[in-house]
Amino acid sequence: MPILGVALLAACTLVGLFAGDLLGAALGLEANVGGVGIAMLLLILLSNLPGRRLGPDSAAGVSFWSLMYIPIIVAMAAKQNVLAAVSGGVMAAVAGTLAVLAAFALVPVLSRWSRRP
């Protein structure tokens, strides 16, 4: 049943977000600390339990929402305060570009490491 997958996904998200909330409070931050990350790890662990793989129907409930991720990000982009960001647009462009160049430069370095026995 697809609802089982959706329910599992929602439960992992809720548990992760609440754990992130508690973690934030424990660290003295008024912030959710890594709730999304915890929820993702939880979903990976629960959907990989030996002998307890989700059936294809249940899995479809989760896959649907993972396919909706780009559209939701599009909706999120459409409700941003973009006008205010344009004034500092150079900073965004520089940060994004330099991050890409740095990562490109490291690809051959790390690939070489992995070839060492």
Place this chain on the structure above:
Amino acid sequence: MERLEKFAGDNGLLVAFVFVGLVMALAFFLSRHVGRGRVHGSAIAIALALVLAGVAGADTGGKNGVADYPLLAGIGVLGGNMFRDFAIVATAFGVRLSDLRAAGLVGALSIPIGVALSFLVGALVALGFGLTDPAEITTIGAGAATYIVGPVTGASLGVSSRIISLSIAAGLVKAVLVMVATPLVARRIGLDNPVSAMVYGGLMGTTSGVTGGLAATDPKLVPYGAMTSTFYTGLGCLLCPSVFYLVVKALV
């Protein structure tokens, strides 16, 4: 008109599905016919949405982009925190722990190295542009990781919408650049085998950029890059608002 606005408001989420669907259809049309597949449709869709948000902001004077139009208020729900977190968690599904182990130590290490590298570069750029608030510096650094990590970090640290938009813009610049530049530099950085594709996915992290870039380079490499980059956003969401924020706070 008043009646229509009330109707659209009552069915906000459905209006949002139609709106986003139209934006994405237009974006994929532009990608195929104008960009000749060079830039992935998703990246164009996000860029289009940001442009629309900017136009709407100039028109309404509000802070919530197109969601400030009563007709499109549902965009605020679909693009809100609940659906965003829900869908991001869903992308982790299908990743197998055994695949993760097969990626090897370097494949796994490339992810935290990539997150830290992008964060460091982004945070230094933010400092260079005169930001002083640790939460804002952290958000820009997180945005240099991916356009998801930026807003997730910014939202959890409570920074202004302006900084969140900047962090999304930084991540978007990264995603688009990765898609366009990967086929051009692939040969030079040795991106022609599964191992380097996994390393590349872990270092870049932006899943849409990585999958788009690899698809334009060699479609056989896509799953390898996607496998490591899938973890990048989750790890970034875990590290940026916590460990990295505390480091920045201690240093600034």
